Amino acid sequence: MKHFLYRIFCAGAFFILIPIVFTLLIQGSGERTIEDMNGILGAETEADLFDEDILPGIIANEISMETESEAIKAQAVIARTNCLRAMERGEVLPEGLTKGEMIRMWGQESFSEYYSRLESSVEATKGVAMVYDAEYIRADFYRSSAGYTRNAADFYGNEEYPYLKSTDCRMDLPSEDFLKVVFYTPEKFIEQGGDLFSEETRQAAAEKTAAELLSVIEITKREDAGYVTELSVEGNLHSGEEVRLAYDWNSSAFSFQEVDGEIRVMTKGLGHGLGLSLYGANELAKEGFSYKDILKYFYSEIEFVTQYD
Numbered sequence: 001m002k003h004f005l006y007r008i009f010c011a012g013a014f015f016i017l018i019p020i021v022f023t024l025l026i027q028g029s030g031e032r033t034i035e036d037m038n039g040i041l042g043a044e045t046e047a048d049l050f051d052e053d054i055l056p057g058i059i060a061n062e063i064s065m066e067t068e069s070e071a072i073k074a075q076a077v078i079a080r081t082n083c084l085r086a087m088e089r090g091e092v093l094p095e096g097l098t099k100g101e102m103i104r105m106w107g108q109e110s111f112s113e114y115y116s117r118l119e120s121s122v123e124a125t126k127g128v129a130m131v132y133d134a135e136y137i138r139a140d141f142y143r144s145s146a147g148y149t150r151n152a153a154d155f156y157g158n159e160e161y162p163y164l165k166s167t168d169c170r171m172d173l174p175s176e177d178f179l180k181v182v183f184y185t186p187e188k189f190i191e192q193g194g195d196l197f198s199e200e201t202r203q204a205a206a207e208k209t210a211a212e213l214l215s216v217i218e219i220t221k222r223e224d225a226g227y228v229t230e231l232s233v234e235g236n237l238h239s240g241e242e243v244r245l246a247y248d249w250n251s252s253a254f255s256f257q258e259v260d261g262e263i264r265v266m267t268k269g270l271g272h273g274l275g276l277s278l279y280g281a282n283e284l285a286k287e288g289f290s291y292k293d294i295l296k297y298f299y300s301e302i303e304f305v306t307q308y309d
Helices: 002-027 034-041 052-060 069-089 099-106 108-124 152-156 186-196 199-203 210-215 240-247 278-286 291-298
Strands: 128-132 179-184 217-222 228-233 236-238 254-259 262-268 303-306
Touching (some): 052 069, 069 128, 069 278, 069 291, 099 108, 179 186, 186 210, 210 254, 210 262, 228 240, 240 254
Antiparallel strands (some): 179 262, 217 228, 228 236, 254 262
16 A cells, blocks of 8 residues: 555656756756747747738739839839838738739739739749848838939938938839829819918918919929928928828929919829839839849848748
8 A cells, every 4th residue: 555655656746846847957057038938949030920922912912914024023022021021010011912802903814824923923032031231121112203213311301211212213204104294273272282271372262373372382392303302381381292192193203383374283203202113123124134133223232131041
């Protein structure tokens, strides 16, 4: 009976001591932080958690399928970089299309061909992302520039994105989006501008002339790339982007002129003008640029890293 109780006691002690011994072995002689434990257990990074299968839908939402192959590859790297950056910062991922949405957009007959092109571009650039100073970059892009891309320092007023610098993009000039002209009657211009104008001006909109309106609008700051960063409306300062959005203009590279009693607004480019021009990237691809050369052209002093190696 004593031997039987002794065996039961030993077995119980064995199972009690196992977790204690295991904990001591992991901790060693000192305490370990959560970060230490992650290293021991194999912490998952953003790249480990990232599913490349979402990239075709994101790329399809961003470019035309008439785009050159190297430019599509460049967009795949942009999409991957922006996804990894967003995951690292706990932000929302870029929006993508579902296969159903792609079929409705392209048609059933073209879907297989186009989707295969997207998958091939993702596979050809598998894991490749852009970094600056060991951090994923903010890979901004847009449809077409005003002839030069913009400096982020001028746009944001800080040096947070040193890789977004102005570069020659005159290959955008033939783009159908490069130049757009819109005419407004004075009344319509005031109506659409809304709070840009005083209550007094809005009340008297029907009596205002184009010359009177343009006399109280002054562009006070314009970047070398052609984009308006500041203008005064009736003595109040506004950013170029604020005014662009109020009127839904193609870009903030705009100018005003009175023509036959109306206000003519001319804009250059389509989009904010920061980073990569989709039209320009496609033109570079036609000239034989590789996807990495295209990206290095628009994002200064970046490096490429490859995940999953």
